[in-house]
Amino acid sequence: MVPYVPVDLYINLYLPSYSNLNAIGGWAYVSGGSKGIIIYRQTADVFSAYDRHCTHNADNPCGSVDVDSTSTYVECTCDGSQFQLYDGLVIKGPAAFSLKPYRTSYSLTSNVVHIYN
Numbered sequence: 001m002v003p004y005v006p007v008d009l010y011i012n013l014y015l016p017s018y019s020n021l022n023a024i025g026g027w028a029y030v031s032g033g034s035k036g037i038i039i040y041r042q043t044a045d046v047f048s049a050y051d052r053h054c055t056h057n058a059d060n061p062c063g064s065v066d067v068d069s070t071s072t073y074v075e076c077t078c079d080g081s082q083f084q085l086y087d088g089l090v091i092k093g094p095a096a097f098s099l100k101p102y103r104t105s106y107s108l109t110s111n112v113v114h115i116y117n
Contacts (some may be wrong), residue, residue: 002053002100004117005034011113021047021113027067027085030115035064037102037115038074040085049102049115050088056081056095065099074099 009032013021020026021041029052030037036052054063054076062078073091074083081095088099105114 002051002055002058003034005032005051007032007037007102007115007117009037009115011039011115013111013113025071027071032115033102034100038065038067038085038088038099039104039113039115040087042086045106045108047104047106047113048087049104049113050099051102053100054078054081054095055097055099056093 011018018028020028024041027038027040030039033051034053037049038052039047039049041047052064054065056079060078063076065074065076067074074085079094082092083090083099088101090098102115102117
């Protein structure tokens with residue numbers, strides 16, 4: 001089981017390090033959570049965010065996920081499990097559970113994404 005870690009982050013999309021998130025389909029790594037967070041822009045005003053901690057054999061210290069080189073899915077560096085970049089759902093096992101999601105809200109006026117649990 002992925003451990004619970006309190007998350008309360010604000011991501012300013014005006015910052016150059018988050019410029020990929022200004023386009024639909026853009027993603028970025030963010031510090032926080034258990035092993036880091038991936039944030040993905042689904043639509044103009046909807047973002048998904050989930051922990052980089054692989055859900056298969058979660059106690060294994062090597063089990064973290066990275067976005068693949070084509071930016072189409074997320075893969076566990078340890079067991080090869082694959083998850084959708086869009087929403088963290090399992091594409092290929094051995095993982096049986098989706099990546100741990102975090103809540104998000106977006107303020108158009110300030111161009112800030114709030115990630116929290």
